[in-house]
Amino acid sequence: MQSDIYFSNTQRLPPLKTNGLSQTVGIAYIGNTFFDEIVEGEGYLNYRIDRYDSVIDFNNQLSNSSMVDLPYALLIEMYNDDELRVFNQVKAIRENALTSGIIVILLSSSNKTELHQKALEAKANDIYFKPFNAALIFERISFLIRFKLLKPHDSGKLSVKATEYKMPLGKRLFDIFVSSVLLLLLCPLFILIAVLIKLESRGPVVYKSKRAGSGYKIFDFYKFRSMVADADKKLAKLSQTNNQYASGEEGGQKAFVKILNDPRITRFGNFLRKTSIDELPQLINVLKGDMSIVGNRPLPLYEAEQLTSDEFAMRFLGPAGITGLWQISKRGKAEMSESERKLLDNTYAKDGSFLMDLKIIFKTIPAMLQKEKV
Template sequence: MSEIALGSGAPIIALIGFDSNLTAAFAEYNFGNRQTVHFENALKMVSAWVAEKLPIVAIISNSEIMGTAGLTLVETLKKRELPSVPFFLVVNHLNANLRKLALEGGVTDVFRLPLRSAARIEKRVDFLIDNWEGLKNNIETTASIRKIELSKRIFDLIFAGGALLVLSPLFLIVYILIRLESKGPAFYYSLRVGTGYRVFKFYKFRSMYVNADQRIKDLKHLNQYDIDAGDGTKKPIVDHGLCEQCIGYGKCQYPIFADNVQLCEKEFQYTKKASAGSAFFKIKNDPRITKVGAFIRNTSIDELPQLWNVIIGDMSIVGNRPLPLYEAEKLTTDKYILRFAAPAGITGLWQVEKRGKGDMSEDERLMLDNVYAQTYSLKNDLKLILKTIPALFQKENV
């Protein structure tokens, strides 16, 4: 970031996560009296904006739509109550559904790489900045999602609240055991995608060692969904100048500002061949799991903190499982987008239907998610719960 540029007092167009080539290209663009200032990541941009009261008039972020510097950053800016400015994304992957998702989520416009027309980008950015005050209230920022029944919400609050009260002694015991076995916090949260592609914090008991994410690149050949699909070979990983932790993902992991701490969420691994892989990642007998972690997973105790997600309205007791960012971005086609119209839930139709019947394919799981989205109601939820009570806190690897 240039201190000389910041001292000029000129309006700033903040560039986030750009590589040197993209930064140099935008430096040549003509945005009138506005200066472009590059920030390494969203956290640094937000911190500088707040601390130095920067005159930022637009943000251009190099991130996939579901990435941590995409829709997640839009939500963070809203929660921080920072000034509303045009927000642009520069992405590798784009289709009609992704564009619609981005615009409904608060992104002003999306540009796809490689950028071909400097004049078009200059004109579009300048127009939106110049006319932002009159345009911002007319931009659609909420997806059209079927409203959840009041009775279903009341049931969720009563059930989750009662369960938290009854299970509080168990929470304390598990907390102590986790802290005694391995270093690190007993609870953690990751960013998940739920109803209407809304990103939220997903709480669980920690069941893995703290450096578990660093080992994914060494275990991708064990991904059960790829093996089931007939692709059991390990694909070569190409080092594009990334650090040790990021090589396995093929893209830099951008930190984001959340609750006054730096959060590092796994960025979706996007390459030209990403679409050929499975949208889900699952390993049998995963060596990253601790001994206590194996027990709480087998008994589904690790899922219990999600009751808090139900209390605050992120999830429902019954619904479609919320997905990590890198999985959700692969499910934006017309075939799968329906699953995100349903509430995100702790348990759902596919857990109940497939319990005790062996492993399920990815297509089966997504088909059942779509069926639930079309038929969910409190009455049907109660039928699912009564049909198999043990599935209520079903573990991930059903």
């Protein structure tokens, strides 16, 4: 069964243009349990939504369609008893040459932490849990669509040099050389740090977390552990009371979280952070190609998912890096505001060059000594 619903309003999302032709954004919605909750009250959107009862119905429709009929995005409902089936369907969508490029968003009836990883493995673009924030979901879809379709001449929408960041060969060779040499030279220091971390507190020597880098690419991000073992469980409460970016900005949820005088940090961890030695394992990320020596800091997923508007998502059109403009500008100063950091990230994404990288590297060492415990 299929039904079409149209929404139109050009104030929030004007029609996308491909080859000069204005088009209505097409979304295929699979399921009917959450449909009213997702689309009700979202009249500002410029979307055409085609609803199907199942992926089978959607595939049957595709068999009688051409490339021009493909939707930009696919919203799929998922329940406790059919999670495996849905993930397999997403994998099949990715393996099909016709549908591999479609944006896939999953809607789950229950919030289980393991579903994030399974969605990532199935190559879904995102997963949201009930109760749903429809505005956030469609804002995310808007960004992903624009990110895929934006052309360099569309400067009126987003002034960037390319639709997707491609690491220049010279920058990549520089990263490989520098990270390889430093990792070899720093091996004795790494061993000493590992022993001291273990002597002070239980837990792994290297802290690993998921981060979003260039183009929203998600990867494992490495740091020497500087906090107590259960630090992640205490973040939600501290982000409400000790967040550096919580004051001096407009109302609403903050994109960045930086804890002032963080009580989770160990004594040796405080030294590692103050000297930025905790960042050294990211040389492995650089060697692997997840990051560059210089770029915009890769963000935790809970921060990255909030930066979906064109203005703020520009930062993801540059490389992820160990050091960058905001680190040498105001790192460690409590007055660094969220808007200032976004501006610096956007500036590097637009204007970054090898010469700028060299200047940032030379200014990084004196900037490593922080004046505040942030």
